[in-house]
Amino acid sequence: MGRTYVADDTVQKYLSSLHTAGGVCITGLLIGQLSLQRDYVLLSTKTPHRDSDGPGEGHSSSGLLDDADLEWATEHAKQVSQMLPGGMSVLGVFLIVPPELSKEAPSTLRRLVFAIEKHISKGRLWDLTEEDITERVTLQICSKTKKALCRSFDIKDPKSSAKPADWKYQPVSSSSWPLVTCTVALDLQISLPLKSLDDICIKEGLRSWANRIKAAVCLINGKLVADESELVPGQKKNPKMGKQKFQVQVLLQTLEDMGSSAVTQCCRSFISIRGAVHCRAYLQPNKPRAKHAVEAIRKDLMNTVSCRVNMLMEDLLMNEFNDQGVMTGVQPLPHRVFVALPASDFRLCDYVFPDESIADVAERLHEMLDSRVTEESIDSSLEPTHAKTPMSSRTADPIQHSRASKQHIEAPKDIKKSNMQQYYTGDFYIPLLIYIYIYIYIYINRTVVI
């Protein structure tokens, strides 16, 4: 029995709006929620254009996905998956092909869906379990007849073959999807032993924090709810009922006994990650159970932390090449903002470095999700903010600003890098003074006798 994919009407509208010129294919992502009975496709977005150095524009004109295209598409998928709240994920891919290339389409789709899954799961702090659904969808659309062929693959089995699946369009009312939220205070301490590598230690530190999150007790609306019990018992599908909201509290279990002696390590460095992050997850409306809510929030929490730390680390690494020495002191982690796409209640998110603006977010959303949002619709109030660096120094150099934006579109890997380059040339001294002040403040407190 194949899977059933229920796609929202907006997805249908979007897919039919995509036109291909000549023998060019269009790839893109299908985003939504996986659940036991059926999967919901809530959003779709095409892979952005890539300004290739060689001849031809966008995707390779031969229609086949070459390695560069594949890498581009998987990177796009990763960036998009970081913009999704809990409960939502990249479910699969679509491919719009002209009829003459439809023979190669299935194998291309297969390559694409496996590569995307592999790239998205790199650096993730959790692994797929027995409970998770491992089927991913591929949708092949003929550009001429508009006929769609839907198949699914089990990405856990590298030898799996395509299974036929049902694809149907249906309005999906986002208001009936329960929302689960929480704000979590982070407190990670990572010691870097003498002969160790930064990124391995940080990864280890994040992993052991993630293990505590996986073992933590989660209360829903202040109570301990059994895994299998329904979140909203006896609910009749009543669209008039307001959006169900659930607040999760995460309680960390205490640590296991360690033995008779403390562990002493000679270390060269110490990292501490502190602050509050906001987590959000949506649950499909058909009898969601407590365990789904808990899993969705747990995953969102682990994703948002690993994503931000990786972003910052990449950023700092790039700056180490420009600047001498390893950065010390306080580094702000990117701030999470939420925005609802037009014609939908679901809020997606994005990460903003302190020197970036809301306009940058809007640009990124347009590029990644092929969607126009107004700056007013971007909500940055759900998380406490850093003190913003003054805007004046940026507007004083509009050429650099627009250049940074352009670089931004060109190469997804360097999305943050270009902004950061500007950060160090333009706004170096004020943050440096702040960091020195904070460092002195902490140093003084450490030597005061209590």
Added chain:
Amino acid sequence: MVLVDDGAMILRLGGGLEFLCQLDVSDASQRQLEVSRSFADLRSRVKAESLVFSLTDSALFIWPNKSFQASLDDVDESTACGELLQSEDDDGGGKKKKKDKKSPVVNLRFMMEITEPTEPSAPCLYRENKKHHCIRMVLPMDCVVTVRSDETFGSSCKRLLRALSTQLSEMEAVTLRHMKDTDVPVPRPFHFSLPTSTELVTIVYPASVDDKGLESFRKELHNRFELPDDRPYFRRSNAFHFPDEPYKDGYLRNPHNHLNHPNIEGAKPYLVQGVYSYHHYMQDRMDDNGWGCAYRSLQTICSWFRQQGYMERTVPTHKEIQQALVDVGDKPAAFVGSRQWIGSIEVQAVLSHLLGVTSKILFVSQGSELPSQGRELANHFLTEGTPVMIGGGVLAHTILGVAWSETSGQIRFLILDPHYTGGEDLQTITDKGWCGWKGPEFWDQNAYYNLCLPQRPKAI
């Protein structure tokens, strides 16, 4: 061990707190300050609103520092502690645990909530590149308060919080006292039941220091609690055994506690003091059926010395007993691995060699004369309180006590029989008399008997 009167309960709070400390590589004088600072940080953490108590096997979670927020609607500050015993049973599965009628124990664990921070700040990564020693350990917190069942849960939680804070301070003192450079022993709490106190007393010991090294500390404790200095109360093995904790080794403890005293007019019971384990044939996958009875009796006696804190090593095996006799020159080397019997004299020799314990030997020329040793045995159980090994008439047994009348001379012997070959089934052992009260006719009236009466060492 029964604590206070009826209506008393024990609330026990446990959990592991992470202790993290960065010590300067070069400046040793700052190290103690750093450790103190880390402990101070932990003390403030247990005062935070994010501290949560959870009742084991239940859906009850309490925020004691946040005006007593509870996850169950029917529990609040004024709930009586006695009602918590019912909460523990209701875990949805309907599994009713048989609660120990004597001093029931309510187990709580503490947790930390990481959601709903009171002063949320923007997420940051702070990095310091300084060479340092990173010390990490998990502090095994274990606090106990004795409460009346009608005392409010709110006030008991306040007491537990104070106990938690005090324990952290005690752990700090122990850590500072016993740390060497960057070598830090884990401070571990033990609870002791004392004759001079109605509540359990909690003492923190450094895990890396053995009982011998802590002797002077124990002397101070004996003084503080006005205890005699000839018997141990504060060794690790003297620690209070909570009724709800099963013994990990699987041996039965004090099966005689489940027996009724014999009904003889004018006879008073004089019993073994403290805790012993029942050792008998076929245990530990050792088939000693027919020859090992004296060995098993000796093992029972050794288990008594271990659990009263006089012996740290494990109860010796048959081979170790035989080797000890070879070592003292009592037996030839071929003795080890054989199935040869031993008697009271050998038991005395082993106790002396392996444990440093002296024993009195009593000789009785005829079994019928045993009742005349009533006064001697009663005195022994009164002053020494150790189990007695008796051998004679091709059999060895353990005497755990006597019921003796000074006026009529009537006597019954509480016997623990090592010839039992079955499993650790208390019901069978007591019903079939493997542990039971026997009259003078139990002994072979014509055989001669030797009794080994181990003496308590005068030590703390």
